[in-house]
Amino acid sequence: MTADLWVFFGLAAVAIWSAACMLLSRNAVYSVLFLVLNFLTVAVFFLLLQAGFIALVQVTVYAGAIMVLFLFVIMLLGAERVETRPSLPWQGPVAAALVLLLFGLMALAFLLSPQSAATPPPATPVFGSPESVGEVLFDAYLLPFEVTSLLLLVAMVGAIILTRRERSREAR
Amino acid sequence: MNVPIGYLVALSGVLFGLGVLGVLARRNAIVMFMSVELMLNAANLALIAFARQWGRLDGQVFVFFIIGVAAAEVAVGLALIVAIFRTKHSIDVDDVSGLRG
Numbered sequence: 001m002t003a004d005l006w007v008f009f010g011l012a013a014v015a016i017w018s019a020a021c022m023l024l025s026r027n028a029v030y031s032v033l034f035l036v037l038n039f040l041t042v043a044v045f046f047l048l049l050q051a052g053f054i055a056l057v058q059v060t061v062y063a064g065a066i067m068v069l070f071l072f073v074i075m076l077l078g079a080e081r082v083e084t085r086p087s088l089p090w091q092g093p094v095a096a097a098l099v100l101l102l103f104g105l106m107a108l109a110f111l112l113s114p115q116s117a118a119t120p121p122p123a124t125p126v127f128g129s130p131e132s133v134g135e136v137l138f139d140a141y142l143l144p145f146e147v148t149s150l151l152l153l154v155a156m157v158g159a160i161i162l163t164r165r166e167r168s169r170e171a172r
Numbered sequence: 173m174n175v176p177i178g179y180l181v182a183l184s185g186v187l188f189g190l191g192v193l194g195v196l197a198r199r200n201a202i203v204m205f206m207s208v209e210l211m212l213n214a215a216n217l218a219l220i221a222f223a224r225q226w227g228r229l230d231g232q233v234f235v236f237f238i239i240g241v242a243a244a245e246v247a248v249g250l251a252l253i254v255a256i257f258r259t260k261h262s263i264d265v266d267d268v269s270g271l272r273g
Contacts (some may be wrong), residue, residue: 019210020190054216070202137233141237
């Protein structure tokens, strides 16, 4: 077994363990922290797959900004532990059965597809650098990029409208 | 890192399945939402692996867009959760049953 495989299996174990702990922990704050660990592990995968720019975006935007937003809302609502009473006793077993079915289908699709044990060909050193990603982003994908900016603006306005208290109703 | 692409796709599938399990089995709306983020992240890992395999940057650009869309989704989704918490004083999805027949 080569060093690359050791690195892969070690990181994969951390990623799966943190995802499982995220699901199992009763406290939502711990869930957020485990998910941050998962995102950081996946960012290391991105770095090893020659996607340095995306790895940094993942760390700053996803593990940084988005998860801080989650933490902020959890602490704002004081909703760390609200899940106490199981009202649907069959929910857990049915969910586990459906996920096992999904895993079975994925394994079937995986085994039926042609597999090659070959490792990917060596990429050029500039592959995945900010310059090369920017060239593709602002050349072939310029319109989606601008649409994304519009989407973020709409989401920001929507979030403000949704959480705004109605002033006239409070005055009454 | 030189590992066969199938390993990374399998890891991505496992992470996606754990995300599905979270959405199906948990009832805390915030944890369900985090499970959706886990699924998006698993898809990102597969896209980056494919981009590395074929030596094209389109996969990395897709991941960039997915992160942008996820940011918008989180903003609106958390605003909805805050609005629901104000009226129901709970984020248990079983309590949001106002339209139940």
